[in-house]
Amino acid sequence: RRLELTKFIQESTISADGHQVKLTSNIETPNDLESVINNGAEGIGLFRTEFLYMGRSQLPSEEEQFESYKAVLEAMNGKPVVVRTIDIGGDKELPYLEMPMELNPFLGFRAIRLCLERKDIFRTQLRALLRASTYGNLKIMFPMIATLDEFREVTKILQEEKQKLIDDGVAVRDHIELGIMIEIPSAALMADQFAKEVDFFSIGSNDLIQYTMAADRMNERVSYLYQPYSPAILRLVKMVINAAHHEGKWVGMCGEMAGDETAIPLLLGLSLDEFSMSSSSILKARSQILRLSKKDMGKLVEKAVQMGTTKEVVELVNEATSGK
Numbered sequence: 001r002r003l004e005l006t007k008f009i010q011e012s013t014i015s016a017d018g019h020q021v022k023l024t025s026n027i028e029t030p031n032d033l034e035s036v037i038n039n040g041a042e043g044i045g046l047f048r049t050e051f052l053y054m055g056r057s058q059l060p061s062e063e064e065q066f067e068s069y070k071a072v073l074e075a076m077n078g079k080p081v082v083v084r085t086i087d088i089g090g091d092k093e094l095p096y097l098e099m100p101m102e103l104n105p106f107l108g109f110r111a112i113r114l115c116l117e118r119k120d121i122f123r124t125q126l127r128a129l130l131r132a133s134t135y136g137n138l139k140i141m142f143p144m145i146a147t148l149d150e151f152r153e154v155t156k157i158l159q160e161e162k163q164k165l166i167d168d169g170v171a172v173r174d175h176i177e178l179g180i181m182i183e184i185p186s187a188a189l190m191a192d193q194f195a196k197e198v199d200f201f202s203i204g205s206n207d208l209i210q211y212t213m214a215a216d217r218m219n220e221r222v223s224y225l226y227q228p229y230s231p232a233i234l235r236l237v238k239m240v241i242n243a244a245h246h247e248g249k250w251v252g253m254c255g256e257m258a259g260d261e262t263a264i265p266l267l268l269g270l271s272l273d274e275f276s277m278s279s280s281s282i283l284k285a286r287s288q289i290l291r292l293s294k295k296d297m298g299k300l301v302e303k304a305v306q307m308g309t310t311k312e313v314v315e316l317v318n319e320a321t322s323g324k
């Protein structure tokens with residue numbers, strides 16, 4: 001099966017009726033790069049940088065981080081690399097930060113919320129990223145954005161660090177695309193406003209489903225509510241993509257849903273621009289998209305968002321794509 005798929009390594013991802021999308025990889029450390037290249041990824045859609053901070057006893061230095069970002073950018077050789085600033089908290093703890101216990105860690109002090117309070121940590125990461133920016137096609141993404149105020153504050157901090165580096169004579173890329181994760185329902189609902197100010201969105205379906213369904217993604221007893229194909233989730237995703245395209249911005253998805261065989265036809269139909277997934281899923285997803293008609297999937301998803309239940313959506317997709 002793998003052998004059959006390897007013929008797609010060098011290919012672009014173009015649907016049967018000629019619509020092109022990008023298939024990119026999710027990575028956690030520079031060690032994942034080999035698999036990215038071997039599976040024909042068209043870039044990196046999510047570099048989860050928190051792994052540089054985990055499994056150690058103190059914060060990584062600016063220099064250490066710079067070396068990691070530079071290594072990834074150079075290896076990708078001009079292909080886009082979306083680096084997400086740290087998403088610590090929730091299920092990912094850092095023992096050396098001594099964070100107080102929380103009753104609802106997934107609703108608590110994590111990601112950008114932590115960065116806006118521990119600005120020292122945040123500024124160090126931003127400086128490392130800005131310095132690495134001249135080594136490739138860097139895009140910076142912020143996790144867990146709930147309000148426009150948060151986005152404006154992080155861009156202000158980024159601008160300040162950029163200016164400091166420039167004043168010190170350090171080379172920084174002139175224009176770096178800035179995006180946000182859409183993984184909190186408030187951000188999805190306000191996507192039209194965000195779209196005027198960001199360069200791109202990446203939909204974090206893992207958290208977007210968790211927060212929309214009010215079902216802890218780590219709790220097995222409520223895992224039946226993790227429903228990527230539910231009309232509720234599809235409606236949100238549709239809203240986000242349409243809002244971005246209205247402002248001429250692109251949209252990716254970097255949660256598990258982006259590499260899911262049943263979700264892919266629906267996401268193609270909704271005009272998702274970039275699908276970011278584990279490297280091992282890329283070739284299979286590419287072979288699937290090559291066989292699908294974007295136009296037909298567009299009609300299919302219009303029906304799906306009008307269905308009442310997830311089961312009905314799954315049946316609809318299976319019927320339309322069986323044998324494809």
Ligand code: PEP
Pocket residue numbers: 046048087183203204205206207208254255256
């Ligand atoms: C997501 O929430 O979908 C996502 C990609 O981020 P993470 O899984 O790291 O929370």
Ligand code: MG
Pocket residue numbers: 143183204206207
């Ligand atoms: Mg997330």
